[in-house]
Amino acid sequence: MSEDLLRYERLAGELAGMIANGILSYGDRLPSVRRLAEEKRLSVSTVVQALRQLEDRGLIEMRPQSGCFVKRPMMLRAEPRLRSTPEAPMPVDISQRLVRVLQAGMKPGVAPLAAALPAPELLPLAALQRLYAGVARRHPKLLAGGSHINMDEPALVRQLVRRSLAWGGPLAAEDIVITNSCTEALGLCLRAVTKPGDTVAVESPAYYLMLQLLETLGLKALEIPTDPRDGMSVEALDLATRNGGVAACLLVPNGSNPLGSAMPDEKKRLLATLTAARGVAVIEDDIYGDLHFGSQRPWPLKVFDKTGNVMLCSSFSKSLSPSLRIGFVAAGRYRSAIALQKTITSGATNPITQHVLAEYLESGSYERHLRGLRRSYERQVDSMRAAATRYFPATTRIAQPQGGYVLWVELPEEIDATALYDRAIAENLAFVPGELFSASGMYRNCLRLNCGNPHTPEIEDAIRRLGALMAKG
Numbered sequence: 001m002s003e004d005l006l007r008y009e010r011l012a013g014e015l016a017g018m019i020a021n022g023i024l025s026y027g028d029r030l031p032s033v034r035r036l037a038e039e040k041r042l043s044v045s046t047v048v049q050a051l052r053q054l055e056d057r058g059l060i061e062m063r064p065q066s067g068c069f070v071k072r073p074m075m076l077r078a079e080p081r082l083r084s085t086p087e088a089p090m091p092v093d094i095s096q097r098l099v100r101v102l103q104a105g106m107k108p109g110v111a112p113l114a115a116a117l118p119a120p121e122l123l124p125l126a127a128l129q130r131l132y133a134g135v136a137r138r139h140p141k142l143l144a145g146g147s148h149i150n151m152d153e154p155a156l157v158r159q160l161v162r163r164s165l166a167w168g169g170p171l172a173a174e175d176i177v178i179t180n181s182c183t184e185a186l187g188l189c190l191r192a193v194t195k196p197g198d199t200v201a202v203e204s205p206a207y208y209l210m211l212q213l214l215e216t217l218g219l220k221a222l223e224i225p226t227d228p229r230d231g232m233s234v235e236a237l238d239l240a241t242r243n244g245g246v247a248a249c250l251l252v253p254n255g256s257n258p259l260g261s262a263m264p265d266e267k268k269r270l271l272a273t274l275t276a277a278r279g280v281a282v283i284e285d286d287i288y289g290d291l292h293f294g295s296q297r298p299w300p301l302k303v304f305d306k307t308g309n310v311m312l313c314s315s316f317s318k319s320l321s322p323s324l325r326i327g328f329v330a331a332g333r334y335r336s337a338i339a340l341q342k343t344i345t346s347g348a349t350n351p352i353t354q355h356v357l358a359e360y361l362e363s364g365s366y367e368r369h370l371r372g373l374r375r376s377y378e379r380q381v382d383s384m385r386a387a388a389t390r391y392f393p394a395t396t397r398i399a400q401p402q403g404g405y406v407l408w409v410e411l412p413e414e415i416d417a418t419a420l421y422d423r424a425i426a427e428n429l430a431f432v433p434g435e436l437f438s439a440s441g442m443y444r445n446c447l448r449l450n451c452g453n454p455h456t457p458e459i460e461d462a463i464r465r466l467g468a469l470m471a472k473g
Helices: 003-020 033-040 044-056 097-107 125-138 156-169 182-193 208-216 234-241 264-279 332-345 350-363 365-393 417-426 455-471
Strands: 058-061 069-071 176-179 199-203 220-227 250-251 281-287 311-316 327-330 406-410 446-448
Touching: 003 044, 003 058, 003 125, 003 350, 033 250, 044 069, 069 417, 097 182, 097 281, 097 417, 125 350, 156 176, 176 182, 176 332, 182 208, 182 250, 182 281, 182 311, 182 327, 182 332, 208 220, 220 234, 234 264, 264 281, 311 332, 332 406, 365 406, 365 455, 417 455
Parallel strands: 199 220, 199 250, 250 281, 281 311
Antiparallel strands: 058 069, 176 327, 311 327, 406 446
């Protein structure tokens, strides 16, 4: 073993000991590389090697242009189990129950743990308001017209293409359709490639809004087992599609809602190849791709699409503002059909907002904002996970999200989360019961928590009170 290797391992061990003993605690900034090098009489490269070892061990995180910070130690809890799912497609019937849950969770005084909404203080609302005023002043004619033919503002399309260069793109400008949210994008894609009665393969558990779309369009859901870490099982999808009968596959490969899973690149490549060969259209929701917790943005499934079979949908509602109502779809070979559906159902998306978003992206502000937002969401998820570990039953299993800001919790089998919800909402405690993430009513002992707000003492107390309700049975 070389002397340099011994030196960086000694430094890594010394810093790890300070973290373990509480001398350096969560959120503390480590001395700079240059200062450590001077104090320890080591080369800069040796110090960098030591810090990288600590980062690999999950003890610190390196923040570009900010330094190295101690990470929150994760309390050990088993993750939710991969479950078997029904082999037959199921009609969906969740909308009325879901609406009641989400409405109750938005009432004044209710802890904001249900709807997956970001806290306003985390969003650049003032900057967006200034841009609205400037765009309206510089482009007064935007209010004077409208079109059901020329729906996509070139300035915004150009910025979306530029952003895609960072993750294996670029997207083709001619494939992009600007929409009124990611929800509309998903709905347009479904209308373009399915008809009532068709079967759509979905993750299990699946984002409830996707199930609502299937219900509204008269489609059946085929639940595919989904791993809490690696996403939808490609092996199970292979079996489900061997004999035809599946019109489309609808999934969230990056930062899945509700699990927070992220599909590895090789599985994305296999899924894209499999579905293209079998004529199964793929609708990808990448709304959480920008909100990853790793050092690099995960590539969308679309990157591995060689035939135009994958429709990539996203929006900026989770990162800039839910009120923008701006989304898009990179539609591949389905572009004409999707544009026609857009023309028929809603026409052009607000041109002023398209220009506002284009200018915000062009300024470079979005990337700077994202760096801080990702750290905030990761801290909030970590804090919620730690609180659930403290207060929920000992055998509770808790997901370890790789992006986004929701937390999936699997309670002991004897706890019915739907019955628990009725008691919790009476105490001004909201969450989304697990059964609403399944067409077949699975996951009755599971729930999803929103982590979009800073972890205040009030939220900590809400988790404590929720745990107390679980203990009462």
